[in-house]
Amino acid sequence: MSDDSGQVSIEVGLLLHQVYSLATQRLNDALRPMKLTSRHVTVMFLIRDGVQTQRDLVARLNTDKTGMVRVVDDLERLGYVTRTPSTLDRRVTILALTNDGEDALRTAQRHTKRVSAELFHAVSSDELGTLKSILQRTIAP
Template sequence: MSDDSGQVSIEVGLLLHQVYTEATQRLNDALRPMNLASRHVTVMFLIRDGVQTQRDLVARLNTDKTGMVRVIDDLERLGYVTRTPSTLDRRVTILALTGDGNQALRKAQQHTKRVSAELFHAVSPHELDTLRSILMRTLAPSSARREGPAAN
């Protein structure tokens, strides 16, 4: 490992943060007329894809419970998400997208695709796929630690 590797790692980390910040700002600007932000859309995608409880969302997004309650409250107020008590465990609430929620998610997905296309316009599909692969490998150990030994 060269002496420059530490500096490169720091630079990569800063660049990742800058790209994340830029992408989030652009997406939030695009979603504002829908009274949504990127955090809402992320939760809606996960609910659509089968994450059904607040506890699962908190674990999946590595976030705090209070913030997640606010996001779910917002989505429920907009009519995009329902909360239903679990028939198996009354302490658990099952989350589901409503018809309006699915429609809003499709519209938000159009904004997401447009913002991504603008942000990554100078990156080839192959390079983007390589970046995705690298980031997934980088995150794999963290995901395994969060999910615990049962996930392995």
């Protein structure tokens, strides 16, 4: 009897990538009129949920500093994020959503929910819960 778990793992990885790519494309299309991308919205969600510095965003998203600076610059230019110098360390700036940023995030969240519902229309909420649990265990240290 052969062990096909390696092949199945590769196939699952490819499927996850395809779903991610499709979801990102559809969400970016929905967000385009707001001059936002899924990356902007992800950063806004993280700031809303308590991530305060670009350094922490880079670590949480496992991304490069230059790209993150660009995203935060975009959000600041749109009036959705402020940068305030830290009182504890002058090299650090604290990020916060503005009222307009919170409004934009609520609108973006409606787009996110709609795109998600369209993408996962054939999947039950129990199945999505199971998938979420599996993925969380996969990335847990």
